[in-house]
Amino acid sequence: MQRIVTTTLLAISLCLSIAFTSAQAANAKDHPLINRFPGANIDQYEHLEYEEMSFILSKPYHKDGAWVADKILPVAGKVTYIYYKLPKTKSPLQVFRNYQKAIKKQNMTVLFNCERTCVNVNAGHLDHLYNNHQDFYFNYGFDQYIVAKRDNFYLSLIVNDGGVFQLVIEEETLNDDLISPIAEALASTGKIDLYGFHFDSGKSALKPESDSELAELATILNEHPALKIKIVGHTDNVGDSKANLKLSAARAKSVLNALVKNFNVNAANLSAEGQGETQPVDTNSTDMGRAKNRRVEIIAINPEVIYGGTANTYNTDHTTAEAAAEAQQEAPADNSGNIVDSAEEVVDKAEKVKDVAKRFKKFF
Template identity: 45%
Template sequence: MLLSKCLRRSFVLGLSALIGLSSCLAVAGQGKDHHAFNRVPGAQMKGYDKVDYEEINLLLSKPYRLQGKWQVDETERVGGVYTYIHYDLPSNISTIQAFRNYQKLVKQQGMEVLFECDRTCSKDFSIHKIINIFDDGRDNYLNGSSNLFYLVARKGNLNVVIFINDLNNTSVFQYVIEEEQLDDSLISPIALSLVESGKIDLYGILFDTGKAEIKPDSAGELADLAQVLTDYPKLEIDIVGHTDNVGSKRDNRKLSAARAEAVMDYLIDEHSISEDRLNTIGRGQTKPVADNGTDKGRALNRRVEISALNAQVIVEAQQQDNAQIASSNQSSNNSSTSSKSEEKSGGIDMDDIGKAADTAGKIFKLF
């Protein structure tokens, strides 16, 4: 059985990694069932992981092998609050029994099934063969191929991915993504690009040919960058200098490093950004984004790239802002409706009964 990346790292590092291994294995005891999906009765939680923001690829068609590589034709990238849970089920519960109950569960939740694959999945692939395509970035254990079932469902911003297979006992790997969308009107283009792509190329930071002194016309773009760093005080970045291919490779690398350091010094001196949040790299001509054979291409290759080392702090800050706005709106709504509620006679609101029924609908009943 394939070991998870967490376990593999511990064996490679040897005895000194046992502390890290123990923390890796201990997460199961810290977890709890997701609020939208109760566990199968008798199931034991073997792994748990939750973070405020992560992304995964929803696999929306059956994986297949082409020229020695595993591929999936239809995928969709989603991001938001991420919860991973690995359950082992009692020995008397078969994989198909668990799968049928999850099908029933998502139906009761009013979720739309985007894709599902029953036992025919087992004939073609093991889960670990498509981990890189699934790409959840969390190193969480995912394995197995015997009696494999797979399901993806969605309702609103709630996405659930279920892998079920036979690993001695029936195992369930459950991933839930509660999508969070950033409000583009409240976030700068630089910050938005750092969240979406992890980096941004800035062309408004200008230098004379062969020199590393920042030109005065660069002040506007540098102020925009400094504002992002001020708005998100936990954000850390790499400042990466790039050149075209005019000149020697050695000189270009030296020049690009000097320009990156000039940007760092400017942010520190002019905008009081802490030095420990900034790192500089000189790539020279080694990472072109366009053809160096044309003037336009060389101009695109001369750039300062900003790469976020922890872009999730932007998302977390936006989530906090959204929560504060929602709380403020809720308080306003409560105050505006309180007088109306006082005019109503006592009794039970049927809408509340409907909501309670929806919540009760997530309880498992095994066949």
């Protein structure tokens, strides 16, 4: 019974996966760099904010049991992959000639052009030359191939009996500053001491050099609108303890007001208080120790909403976990009383089937 149900679930998962891919392709649009050939339909579509792939700029050839090319151009940036199916009445040569003309009209520079039959090899066998780690679908002959460039846009087209395999990369530098150290600390420990808020001695007004720290904290709060934090001011032990307590509270309040007024952070998610000199993190007997004690502490009331630094990741995983728990409670049992399949297993198997189906399709 378990085998039958599992097989059925896998079949359903595969159907849903195929349906999702078709729906994604149906909602996809041509890349603005170049239009599709009239009558062509998008069969597969993928878009990535950042990836590196390679363009083949010389005729591939077989050497020592492998396909190689003397000129390969790696390009990184936004990647758009589209596979178009063509009307049966249109020949690949007709389509390729039209694309060549369109590229010329777009004032693009042709980096490489290889006409039929460019190389007698299945286009899918050149994955390593494309640096195709995403396993984009390339198939049929490597018959007609062109690479062109305009500004920071790179375009390649393979046109064959299967249709048009289009790759566009908008070259750009990777934004590798997406994971904030503040967000990481709040997500992992629930708090962080910040030293980027600057005040004059004995004063509570924020100095202009505090703006960068404020901006980073505000970005986290605005990206995670459910996140609630407590802003806690701390001082060293120099001066009167009651005055230090009052000063620390005023400084925390200044940070709160700046977040709300200057960065549109939701005030309902913020609270402020002062602890004065009561919670030192280092000795007050040295200048360095006192400097460490003068700080603004950020405490996350609900750090779980950050989960890995991105709200989307948390929402997705959280929803999946809830769905898995519900599915497991409702899952049918076999005669021995065992659950047939947990929701996690179904999701995992569906992903494996999807991957196998995609790879299997490449060979036909």
